[in-house]
Structures are given as C-alpha cells and as structure tokens.
Amino acid sequence: MSKEAALAQLDDSRSQNNVKGIDISGLDLTQCDISETSTEMLKGERVILRGGILDLAYFLDADFTAANLEGASCNQTAFFDCILYQVISPNADFSYAKLSASSCNESDFSSCEFDYANLWASTFVDSNLSDATMSYVEAADACFDDANLTNADLSNGNFTGTMFRKTNLTGADLSHGNFTNCDFTGATLTDVCWDNAILNNAKFDAGTQPNK
Numbered sequence: 001m002s003k004e005a006a007l008a009q010l011d012d013s014r015s016q017n018n019v020k021g022i023d024i025s026g027l028d029l030t031q032c033d034i035s036e037t038s039t040e041m042l043k044g045e046r047v048i049l050r051g052g053i054l055d056l057a058y059f060l061d062a063d064f065t066a067a068n069l070e071g072a073s074c075n076q077t078a079f080f081d082c083i084l085y086q087v088i089s090p091n092a093d094f095s096y097a098k099l100s101a102s103s104c105n106e107s108d109f110s111s112c113e114f115d116y117a118n119l120w121a122s123t124f125v126d127s128n129l130s131d132a133t134m135s136y137v138e139a140a141d142a143c144f145d146d147a148n149l150t151n152a153d154l155s156n157g158n159f160t161g162t163m164f165r166k167t168n169l170t171g172a173d174l175s176h177g178n179f180t181n182c183d184f185t186g187a188t189l190t191d192v193c194w195d196n197a198i199l200n201n202a203k204f205d206a207g208t209q210p211n212k
Contacts, residue, residue: 003027013037018060110148156192184208 001009006024008197011067013019023043033053042062050068062082067088078098087107097117105125112132117176119139126146135159144167151171158178166186183203192208204210 001027003029007032007034010034010037010039013039102136 018040031051036056038058082102084104114134136142138162143163180200
C-alpha cells in the first residue's frame with residue numbers, strides 16, 4: 001500500500017470506528033499525524049513513525065513488530081492486545097496511554113514517559129526501559145522479566161502481581177508504589193529507593209529483602 005493510500009484510510013478511520021486491516025508495514029511515516037484514528041488488526045511491521053503524532057489513536061490487535069516510534073507522541077493512545085515486539089521507541093511519550101494486554105518484548109523504551117499509563121497485563125520481557133518515567137502507572141499483572149529498568153521512576157504505581165524476575169532495577173525509584181505479590185527473584189536491586197513501598201507477600205532472593 002502506498003503512503004498516500006494508507007494515510008487516506010487512516011484519515012477515514014477518524015469517522016469510522018475500528019477500520020480493519022489497514023496495512024502500513026514498511027512505510028516511512030516520519031512525523032506524520034495519525035492522531036485520533038481508530039483501527040483493528042492494523043499491520044504496522046517495520047513502519048517508521050519517528051516523531052509521529054499518535055495521540056488519542058485506538059489500536060486493537062495491531063502488529064507493530066520492529067516499528068520505529070522514536071520520539072513519537074502517544075499521549076492517551078490505546079494499544080489493546082497489540083504486538084510491539086522489537087520496537088525502537090526511545091524518548092517516546094506514552095503518558096496516559098492504555099497499553100493493556102500487549103506484548104512489548106525485546107523493545108527499546110529507554111527514556112520514555114509512561115506517567116499515568118495503564119500497562120495492565122502487558123509484557124516487557126528483555127526490554128530496555130532505562131531512565132523511563134513510569135510514575136502513577138496501573139501495571140498490575142504485568143511482566144518485566146530480564147528487563148533493564150536502571151534509573152527508572154516507578155514511584156506511586158500499582159504493580160500488584162507483576163513479575164520482575166532477573167530485572168535490572170539498579171538506581172530505580174519504587175517509592176510509594178504497591179508491589180504486593182510481586183516476584184523480584186534474581187533481580188538486581190542495587191541502590192533501589194523503596195521508601196514507603198508496599199511489599200506484602202513479595203518474593204526476593206535470600207538476603208535481598210529491602211529494609212524500608
């Protein structure tokens with residue numbers, strides 16, 4: 001599909017909810033505005049949306065494998081049951097986004113903003129979230145196994161039941177967060193800030209239980 005045809009279909013989706021099967025795979029949509037579009041089963045493998053505007057867009061069951069979202073604005077964007085595998089998105093803004101039940105594994109989310117986002121039941125296995133801000137997120141039942149969360153801000157978030165197995169949390173801020181029933185086994189916890197964090201029934205390796 002050509003860039004012009006794809007953008008025309010996306011524009012139509014602003015007035016027609018959940019337009020199905022739009023294919024933007026491999027297109028260069030750098031700095032394009034696809035905000036407030038509404039699609040289902042969008043095909044976005046390897047699409048380049050660097051610096052793009054996706055604010056308030058709605059994606060259901062979309063595939064963004066290996067997409068480039070570097071510096072993109074995804075404020076209040078909804079990604080429901082989507083694939084964001086090996087996505088390149090440093091410095092993107094996902095504030096207030098709804099990134100629920102999605103697969104975000106092996107991706108680069110370094111220095112991204114996720115403040116107030118909903119990450120419920122999403123997976124970030126082996127992803128880079130170093131220096132990301134994730135304060136006040138709703139991230140119950142998510143999975144950050146083997147992820148890099150060095151110097152990330154997870155303060156005031158709800159991470160109930162979330163997995164942090166073998167996660168690198170060096171220098172991360174977990175203050176005032178709810179980490180009830182979380183699993184931190186194998187995690188690197190050097191210089192983590194645990195101030196007023198809730199750790200009821202959380203699992204740790206022997207000798208690594210924090211003294212808050």
